[in-house]
Amino acid sequence: MSPIPSEKYVPQSAFMKWMEARLPIWGFLYPTAIAYPTPRNLNYFWTFGGILSFCLVVQIITGIVLAMHYTANVDMAFNSVEHIMRNVNYGWLIRYVHSNGASMFFLAVYIHMFRGLYYGSYKAPREVLWILGVIIFLLMMATAFMGYVLPWGQMSFWGATVIINLVGALPLVGDWITTWLLGGFAVGNPTLNRFFSLHYLLPFMIAGVVILHIWALHVPGNNNPTGVSVKTKQDTLPFHPYITMKDAFALVLFMILFAAFVFYAPNILGHTDNYIKANPLVTPAHIVPEWYLLPFYAILRAVPSKLGGVLLMFGSIGVLFILPWLDTSKVRSGAYRPLFKQFFWIFVVVCLGLGYLGAQPAEGGYVIAARILTTMYFLFFLAVLPLLGLFEKTKPLPNSITESVLGKNGGGGMAGAAASGATAAPESKA
Amino acid sequence: MSATDSTADGAGQEPTRRDFLYVTTGAVAAVGVGAVAWPLIHQMNPDASTKALASVEVDIGAIEPGQSIRVMWRGKPVFIRNRTDEEVEAAKAVPLDDLPDPQTDEERATPDNGNLLIMVGVCTHLGCIPLGEAGEYNGWFCPCHGSHYDTSGRIRKGPAPANLEIPEYTFLTDTTVRIG
Ligand code: HEM
Numbered sequence: 044m045s046p047i048p049s050e051k052y053v054p055q056s057a058f059m060k061w062m063e064a065r066l067p068i069w070g071f072l073y074p075t076a077i078a079y080p081t082p083r084n085l086n087y088f089w090t091f092g093g094i095l096s097f098c099l100v101v102q103i104i105t106g107i108v109l110a111m112h113y114t115a116n117v118d119m120a121f122n123s124v125e126h127i128m129r130n131v132n133y134g135w136l137i138r139y140v141h142s143n144g145a146s147m148f149f150l151a152v153y154i155h156m157f158r159g160l161y162y163g164s165y166k167a168p169r170e171v172l173w174i175l176g177v178i179i180f181l182l183m184m185a186t187a188f189m190g191y192v193l194p195w196g197q198m199s200f201w202g203a204t205v206i207i208n209l210v211g212a213l214p215l216v217g218d219w220i221t222t223w224l225l226g227g228f229a230v231g232n233p234t235l236n237r238f239f240s241l242h243y244l245l246p247f248m249i250a251g252v253v254i255l256h257i258w259a260l261h262v263p264g265n266n267n268p269t270g271v272s273v274k275t276k277q278d279t280l281p282f283h284p285y286i287t288m289k290d291a292f293a294l295v296l297f298m299i300l301f302a303a304f305v306f307y308a309p310n311i312l313g314h315t316d317n318y319i320k321a322n323p324l325v326t327p328a329h330i331v332p333e334w335y336l337l338p339f340y341a342i343l344r345a346v347p348s349k350l351g352g353v354l355l356m357f358g359s360i361g362v363l364f365i366l367p368w369l370d371t372s373k374v375r376s377g378a379y380r381p382l383f384k385q386f387f388w389i390f391v392v393v394c395l396g397l398g399y400l401g402a403q404p405a406e407g408g409y410v411i412a413a414r415i416l417t418t419m420y421f422l423f424f425l426a427v428l429p430l431l432g433l434f435e436k437t438k439p440l441p442n443s444i445t446e447s448v449l450g451k452n453g454g455g456g457m458a459g460a461a462a463s464g465a466t467a468a469p470e471s472k473a
Numbered sequence: 474m475s476a477t478d479s480t481a482d483g484a485g486q487e488p489t490r491r492d493f494l495y496v497t498t499g500a501v502a503a504v505g506v507g508a509v510a511w512p513l514i515h516q517m518n519p520d521a522s523t524k525a526l527a528s529v530e531v532d533i534g535a536i537e538p539g540q541s542i543r544v545m546w547r548g549k550p551v552f553i554r555n556r557t558d559e560e561v562e563a564a565k566a567v568p569l570d571d572l573p574d575p576q577t578d579e580e581r582a583t584p585d586n587g588n589l590l591i592m593v594g595v596c597t598h599l600g601c602i603p604l605g606e607a608g609e610y611n612g613w614f615c616p617c618h619g620s621h622y623d624t625s626g627r628i629r630k631g632p633a634p635a636n637l638e639i640p641e642y643t644f645l646t647d648t649t650v651r652i653g
């Protein structure tokens with residue numbers, strides 16, 4: 044199971060020999076980030092891990108700068124954000140990068156997660172890697188939610204009110220915990236202050252879990268589009284320069300999209316009501332969270348019971364924790380699972396549909412549609428994945444990654460590869 | 474000597490002095506951890522200044538039938554409505570079996586003036602402020618997730634689990650009420 048070991052670093056210069064004998068940092072980094080063997084067939088969906096690391100760094104840097112100018116007090120918070128926008132040198136840029144950065148972060152994490160789902164990257168031996176990812180995702184949602192409260196606009200205030208009141212649905216202890224979280228009887232100054240403190244803290248906790256995540260990645264090594272494990276050194280390429288260059292190119296494309304939002308449509312993903320200062324006496328006609336939380340919000344509102352809605356919403360993420368054990372198929376990659384592939388795309392549409400419904404008022408046909416899609420969401424995990432593994436007839440797997448890339452004769456002849464087409468090779472192999 | 478006793482002799486032995494020390498040390502450490510944790514947890518509960526704002530006095534003399542006022546209490550709005558006779562009749566006419574959270578109108582209105590209704594104006598679902606004279610029962614309607622309350626502030630339809638809360642209050646004079 045264990046992958047091809049990384050090439051060891053052997054210090055050459057006198058200085059590096061001296062250094063390695065004292066702090067072998069390059070001896071650690073070289074096999075981890077330079078020579079690390081990666082499957083040679085990774086596609087662009089594998090560039091999102093690097094993109095996510097970039098997003099985290101961007102949020103931390105812009106966030107620290109914003110915190111130099113922001114004031115966490117209910118009377119001053121809204122104005123201090125306007126102060127950042129109008130008075131602070133480049134304050135508008137820093138703030139727009141941070142607010143759009145959160146959206147870009149979620150865009151990337153969703154692609155990253157659907158990648159894992161499609162290629163079966165959560166299956167043995169990568170269960171812990173996947174679970175650490177889900178923990179990161181939860182921390183990201185908590186961080187984004189608390190960050191959105193800080194500008195103290197109408198959506199900040201009412202979003203916080205609705206979400207914290209969810210806790211009140213818990214039997215017996217619900218009210219006590221709600222008051223404890225709020226630090227009062229409604230969202231107010233104590234709430235804003237603690238959210239600021241935690242919003243500053245959590246990204247560093249995410250960074251810690253990312254280190255564990257990458258550690259857990261480096262034990263079994265990367266999955267790949269075929270789902271077939273690495274067998275020989277021939278199946279791999281060193282991380283640098285092959286993956287670093289591919290990651291860098293994808294990152295540049297991602298930054299172009301990021302910049303397009305920041306410079307041409309900085310507010311398009313936000314809600315206009317958040318430019319109205321928080322007013323505890325007036326609820327906006329229509330409370331909507333940020334786009335990346337909409338599917339979960341739709342699930343919350345789908346059931347006519349407060350506790351039921353809350354349990355389903357948390358359950359929709361909780362089910363991801365046990366996903367590695369729900370999927371019974373021995374074949375990892377969706378590319379070799381014709382039925383799974385169809386259900387996967389239905390699932391993607393279900394998630395997008397829930398996102399759409401989360402932005403609509405909770406009435407009439409929208410509620411019915413949300414119920415249907417919520418049911419489908421859970422059925423995918425609790426019925427489709429366990430059953431498919433038992434009944435699905437999967438396509439034959441290539442013998443190795445190399446074979447899937449270069450054709451059966453291992454790249455010997457161009458003719459063979461050209462005839463079947465490099466990527467079509469596995470499917471033509473009967 | 475006790476160290477050798479406990480390892481060498483195995484099960485079925487009297488607890489040794491060392492066992493006793495382990496257990497008591499562990500117990501003291503647990504109390505210590507608790508004593509450190511509690512202040513760290515309790516600091517997040519409402520502070521003294523928040524609790525000091527826990528009651529307000531309101532003059533209700535000028536509210537005509539069909540009018541409502543809103544006052545702030547503990548950071549939340551309180552609705553004080555002088556209901557019209559029709560609204561009260563509508564509320565009284567509802568059979569208790571039709572109510573998810575059964576309460577008679579008499580249990581909810583102020584004792585001396587059955588038209589006056591004092592409630593916390595916070596939806597019992599997730600805390601939005603319902604709109605007055607709205608919804609299918611012409612009482613209150615919460616736009617957030619569509620909860621309908623009747624003219625007595627009782628939940629009739631939608632995700633909210635309970636009737637709008639009646640706060641503690643006392644009449645100081647005929648026209649002044651202290652909430653909280
Ligand atoms: C801050 C957020 C995250 C960062 C910075 C991050 C970083 C990374 C990096 C650098 C890799 C290796 C490159 C790659 O395969 O793309 C990786 C792999 C992986 N991540 Fe994440 N990740 C994050 C969140 C998540 C989440 C939320 C999940 C799933 C719930 C997840 C699941 C996985 C899995 C299963 C792999 C292994 C994929 C494979 O090699 O096939 N990650 N992650």
Ligand code: FES
Nearest residue numbers: 596598599615618
């Ligand atoms: S908060 Fe009123 S219906 Fe949800």
